[in-house]
Amino acid sequence: MTADLFEPDPALAGGTRRLGAQALLLHGFALPWVDALWPALQVVIAQAPPRQLLTPGGQRMSAALSNCGAFGWVSDRRGYRYSAQDPDSGRPWPALPVSFLALARAAAAEAGFGGFVPDACVVNRYAVGARMGLHQDRDERDLSQPIVSVSLGLPAVFLWGGARRTDRAERMPLRHGDVLVWGGVDRLRFHGVAPVRTAVHALTGAVRFNLTFRRAG
Numbered sequence: 470m471t472a473d474l475f476e477p478d479p480a481l482a483g484g485t486r487r488l489g490a491q492a493l494l495l496h497g498f499a500l501p502w503v504d505a506l507w508p509a510l511q512v513v514i515a516q517a518p519p520r521q522l523l524t525p526g527g528q529r530m531s532a533a534l535s536n537c538g539a540f541g542w543v544s545d546r547r548g549y550r551y552s553a554q555d556p557d558s559g560r561p562w563p564a565l566p567v568s569f570l571a572l573a574r575a576a577a578a579e580a581g582f583g584g585f586v587p588d589a590c591v592v593n594r595y596a597v598g599a600r601m602g603l604h605q606d607r608d609e610r611d612l613s614q615p616i617v618s619v620s621l622g623l624p625a626v627f628l629w630g631g632a633r634r635t636d637r638a639e640r641m642p643l644r645h646g647d648v649l650v651w652g653g654v655d656r657l658r659f660h661g662v663a664p665v666r667t668a669v670h671a672l673t674g675a676v677r678f679n680l681t682f683r684r685a686g
C-alpha cells in the first residue's frame with residue numbers, strides 16, 4: 470500500500486470515494502436499481518420477516534435481520550454462523566432476487582472485483598435508534614471475495630475503522646442508494662453503524678435498510 474492511493478484518484482468518477490487500497494464508496498450507485506430492489510425486498514421480508522437476533526453473549530441486537538440467497542447469517546447463544554435454513558421457519562431463505570444479484574455484481578466490478586457471485590445477502594432493518602457495533606465480517610469461508618453493502622432509506626453514519634478494533638474509526642455519512650465495496654487488503658476492516666437518527670424517508674418511512682452481499686459458502 471502506498472500513500473498516494475489515498476490522494477484524489479483522477480480515474481475515479483465524481484461520485485466515488487476511495488476508503489482504502491481496495492475499498493470504495495460509490496455514492497448513489499444503487500439509485501437506478503431502486504425501482505426493482507424495493508418491491509423485491511418486500512417479497513423477501515414477507516417470506517422471512519426481520520427479527521432481532523441474540524448475540525452469543527445474550528444481548529438482543531437493535532437492528533432486525535433477515536437474509537436471502539443460498540446462505541443466511543444467523544446468531545444465537547451458540548454463536549455466529551451461516552445457515553441454509555431460516556431458523557424461524559425451518560425453510561430455505563428466499564432466493565436472491567435477480568435485481569439484487571445484478572447490482573451486487575456491477576458494484577463489485579466497479580471496485581475491481583470482477584466475477585463476484587454472492588450467495589448470501591444479509592438484510593438489516595434499522596428503526597430509529599438502532600445501531601451496529603464495530604465488528605469484522607469474518608464468518609465467510611473465502612475471504613478473497615469482497616463485501617458489497619447497499620444503503621436504502623434513512624441516512625446513517627457508517628463507522629469505518631481499521632484492522633484493529635482500537636483503530637480510530639472514520640464517521641462517514643451513508644445515504645439512500647450509496648454502495649460500499651471492500652475486499653482484498655481491506656476485507657477485515659472493523660466497521661459499524663452509529664444510532665440511526667429520527668427522520669422520515671419518502672420511500673422507506675422511518676427506517677433504514679442495508680443489504681450486505683457476501684460469498685459465504
Ligand code: SIN
Pocket residue numbers: 593601618620627660661662679681
Ligand atoms: C453490517 O456491517 O453488517 C451492516 C452495515 C450497515 O448497515 O451499513
Ligand code: FE2
Pocket residue numbers: 604605606660
Ligand atoms: Fe458487517
